[in-house]
Amino acid sequence: MGYGSVIKVPFGPQHPALKEPEHFTFEVEGDVVVNVKPRIGYNHRGIEKAFERRTYIQNIYLAERICGICSDAHTTCYTQAIENLLGVEAPPRAKYIRVIIAELERIHSHSLWVGIAAHEIGFDTLFMYVWRDREVVMNLFEMISGNRVNYATNTIGGVRRDIPSEMFPKIKKGLDVLEKRLKYYLDVAQTEQTILKRTSGVGILKPKDAVELCAVGPTLRASGIKNDVRADDPYAAYDEIPFNVVTHDGCDVLSRIIVRCKEMFESINIIRYALDHIPSGMIRVRVPMAVPEGETVSRVEAPRGELIHYAKSNGTMQPERYKVRSPTLGNIPALCKMLLGGRVADIPIVLAGIDPCFACMDRMAFVDLKTNKKWVWTMDELKEHVRRNNL
Amino acid sequence: MTEAENEILEKVKETLKEEIVEIKIPRKRRIFVKIRRKALKQAVKSLKELGFKHISTITGVDLGENIELIYHFAYKGAVELSLRLDVPKNKPDVPTITDIIPGAILYEREVHDLFGVTFEGHPQMARLILPEKWPEGIYPLRKEYTLENLKKLIFEDGEEE
Structure with a gap:
């Protein structure tokens, strides 16, 4: 690693196990x-090309593997797109299950991030604490889906697994634990000098720039712009569930920490509401293998922000074109x-x-x-x- | 279709007039507008004035003779308007829109990499996604490149696996 000499960064999929090296x-x-x-x-794995070579059913599994952390956001976006092309809708119970899984995923993703942010500023104690508590939500995932990472919940026309009512008290108990811990972390983020010194006034993104550069998700909301696909362009059961879109006008890294922490409280409340109001009935409708000609745009608020998929079908069992734009x-x-x-x-x-x-x-x-x-x-x-x- | 969409549609029709080739509304909060190629910049400018400040992404689609570009814009986060136009494959160039919507900077480079469309006036039309040693003039998302012949083309030098 010599100074004064030009070193070319070699190309390579250095870490195939990790995503999006930049x-x-x-x-x-x-x-x-x-x-x-x-x-x-x-x-770059050529996933969009791979979509064109697989059947709609196989593509569910491909979509699940676009991202390891927000795997559910991608399958939600994918299945919604294909359901739209087929002209079917997921049953109400399936929509509520999608919301529950999506919000659990948001809690898991945001708390993973709070840990990483703490680690980046050298506050490893907080990192350990947050990741220990994140296990609560990972265990809930394991209980519901059998998996910690790829929950394989969504399918075209609904969801693959029901959440039986015996699990509801366990989920609620987990949420109570998380809520208590989160209150503490939000307090730490706003008062602890280690965090304030390293994040307050750092990485400024003014609201005007945020809009102009088309930022998405918590990054955009931490610059004071109230924009959330769940509220603006509701999908699944979000139009039936009350929640707040969290914004903060600090425009700095601290603001991004606060927005994500507060969003986790919203997620907890969304899940509680969904568990209390989940309709009974079937969880999926059967759909044909071939999809009629058409095109659609599907959007989801992934933990990191607006996720958009574009699908074009040609009447066969494989899509003509599939486009994915992830929030990062x-x-x-x-x-x-x-x-x-x-x-x-x-x-x-x-x-x-x-x-x-x-x-x-x-x-x-x-x-x-x-x-x-x-x-x-x-x-x-x-x-x-x-x-x-x-x- | 709700009132908000009707209003948007009326305004779009009013400003773009004969540049519009086709309008489709497949479901609520989704509008597809096809325009003539030369009207792109004017269309993006007037969309921005109407409140379509956010570009979600740009999709390229191989139609055979032409490449279709679809610019996905969001109106206050809610209504997604997809502005589409065709560019001929033998001369695939369009003006950049980064001077109007700076957020499109990486999306244009992505389409350039994967479909070979040149965005004239883009500040940095360099590779974004494909590796440096990827052969010039091969655009993997075009239909003429199947997985098999792509493999042959990029592993010519016997470096496979």
Whole structure:
């Protein structure tokens, strides 16, 4: 890792096990970032092409595997699209089950993120605490679906598994535990100096920029813009369930922490309401294998923001075209804006702030404009730099 | 169709007039508008004025002779309007819309990578998704490239697996 020599970052699917590795080139002047160039695609798997070669049923499993954390958001989006093309609707009970799973997923994803954010600012105690409590929701997933990660709940025309009423008290008990812990974490986030010092005023994204750069999800809402697919373009049973769209006008990383913490409370209340009001009846309708010609746009509020799928069918058992845009890509232009003018030491937490599928973003290149030096750091080296210089 | 959509549709018809080729409304809160190729910038500008400030993504579809570009815009987060136009495969270029909607910057690069459509005036029309050593002029989401011949084309140098 020599200074003063240009090091080319090798291409490769370095971590096939992790998703969305991203590469950024930062141009720095002293300690200040003056330019950011993203380069993504290190784990581009050609999923859209693969969709065209598989049947609609096989594609459910493919959609589930687009993302490991928000796997349910993708299958919800996919099955909704295909149901729309077929002209069928999932039964009411299935829609409520979709909401329950989606909100459990949001809690699991957001608490995973709070842990990572704490880790990025060196607050590993909080990281351990949050991830311990996240196990509550993972255990609920295991109880409901038999799986911790890919819940395989959705299918075209409904859901594959019912949630029996014997499980309701267990789910509610889990939610009570989570709510109690979350209150504590929200309090910690707003009062603990370690967090405030590292996140307040860092990674600013002004509301105007957020709209202009088409940011999505908690990143957008933390800049004070009230925008949520669940409320604006309701799907599943969201039009029957009351909830608040959480916003915060801090426009910084702290604001993103607060928005996500408060969203978890909303999720808990949504699940409680859904459990109390879930209609009885069947959980799926049978659908034909072939889908008539047509096209549709399906949207879902994934934990990270607006997720959009476009489907075009040609009357056969395989789609003509399937397009997926995950929320992380939507937030990259906004992320580049946040990093500009910031300090090198703040890069990790600002990057983590949009909740990218982050773990694999393991290399960064730096260019010092004054000396034209270029070098590459791994994420760990960058953190070491932060520690060494006590930034 | 609700009132909000009717209102949007009337305004879209009013501003784009004869540039509109076709309008489809497959379900509530979804509008597909097909326009003439040369009207793209004007259409995006007037959509933005109408309140379509958010672009969700740009989809490319291989239609054989043409490549169809679908720009998905959202109105206050709710109504999704898909603006579509055809570009001929032998001369696939359209003007960029990044000067009007800066958020489209990566979506245009994505379509450029996978379909070979050039967005004229884009500040950085470089590779985004495909690897550096991917051969020039091969656009994997075009229908003429099947998985089998793609494999042959990219692993020519015997590097397979």
